[in-house]
Amino acid sequence: MEFSWLPVQLSVFVSLVATCITCILCVFVSYWMVRKSFRGKSIIETIFFLPLVLPPSVIGFLLIIIFGNNSPVGQAIQAITGRSVIFTVSAAVIAATVVAFPLMYQSIKTGFQSVDLNIIGAAKVDGAGNWRILWKIIIPVSSRAIIAGVILSFTRAFGEFGATLMFAGNIPGQTQTIPTAIYLGIESGQTQIAWYYVLISVTFAFILLFSINRK
Template identity: 70%
Template structure:
């Protein structure tokens, strides 16, 4: 196994797309849950946080069951796209988005709940719709928490390994990300190559987490 930039480039691409998808879902879910009028909130949030506690292999297995060739979803995707989603870049994006969602959701929800209820009440009195309330008042006042959630989600997406390995595979030049490249390098006895990817991963994580801490300070 030789050193290649492809796993780094693919990891950044996967993390970026996964973060964008997760951001939209987390904003909607956090606004919905933070509103406080959701039936079964405890059950929903338990489902949201499952990716944090489940073994990555379980997540990977469930993704294979849901999107596999024998499932209705998998057959529908194959009929539309002409090929299975298994062992592709979109599979890596889905896996990264799922594991990143709980971190981003929790951070954004915390920000939403910290907004002064008097401000929200005044905006409603003035006739603000739910969408205007969200994008013109709540989001701007929660920007620090939202930014932290985005960075945490992005960092988690870059580091995703187990579910990605099962669902997207570890195909050099196609679906190999930084974590799976490290795994293959160690398996191949190329510790020097593994060190390159490890240092890149640590550098990304350190810089992004430092940015969060400075923004909060």
Template identity: 65%
Template sequence: MEWSWHPVSLSFFVAAAATLVAFILAVPAAYLMANGRWRGRAVLETFFFLPLVLPPTVIGFLLILLFGNNSPVGRIWEWLTGNSMMFTVSAAILAAASVAFPLMYQSIKTGFQSVDPNILGAARVDGASNWKLLIFILIPLSMRALAAGAVLSYTRAFGEFGATLMFAGNIPGHTQTIPTAIYLAIETGQDKLAWYYVLISIFFSFILLYAISMAGRKS
């Protein structure tokens, strides 16, 4: 195994794509849960947070079960694309999005709940639909929370390992990200190469978390 920039660039791409997927899924979920009081709400929200506490191997197993070659979704994907979803960049994105979603969801929900109910009430009196409330009021007034959620989700997706290894594999030049590259380097006794990837990961994660900290101080 030799030094390659591909795991670094792929990690950046996968984390960005996973953050986008998590955002698209978390916005409607947070809007539904922010002020809802209905039966089954606690059960559904607990389900949203499961990726935070489940072992990565369990998440990887569930992804294989839901999107693998023998699953209905996996067969549809293969029919549409001509390729299996497993051991692809798409699989890496899905694995990273799965673990990033809870952080994105919680940040967005907190942001939505911080919006003054009087503003929402006035908008409803003026005839604003739920869609307009979301797009023109809740999201603009929650931008700080959304940004924090995006950074935390990106950082979490950037460091995803277990589910990615099971679902996307560790194929050099194809699905190998920084965490899986570190794993392979250590397994093959290439500690110096592992250190290169470790330092890149630490540096980038530190910059992102520092940005959140500084933004919080300015607020």
């Protein structure tokens, strides 16, 4: 095993794509959850937060069941693309999206709930619709919370290991990310190479988290 920048590049790519997906999803889901009150809402939110507490192996297993070749979803993807999603970069993106979703959701939801209802009420009196209120008022006012969610979700996606290893594999040059490269380095006795990836990961995470905490 030799040191390569490919796991770093793939980790950044996967994290960026996963963060974009979770941000878009969570903006709409959070807005809907904040505005609506219905039976079973607490159950849905509990499901949203499960990836935070479930073992990574469980998440990986469930993703294999959902997107496997024997599942309706997996068969549909295979019919459209001509190949299985398992052991691909797409699988790594899906795994990273799932584990990053709860952090993004909680951060954006908290930001949306902090918006002054009087401002929203005044906008409605002036004739603004729900979508205009979302884009022109709620999102700008919640921008700090959204940015914090983006950084936390990116960091979480960047460090995802267990579900990625099970669902996307650890194929050098194809699906190997920094966490799986560290795992392979330790398993193969290449501790020095593992240290390189560890330092890159720690430095990256420190910079991102510091950007949230600095005054």
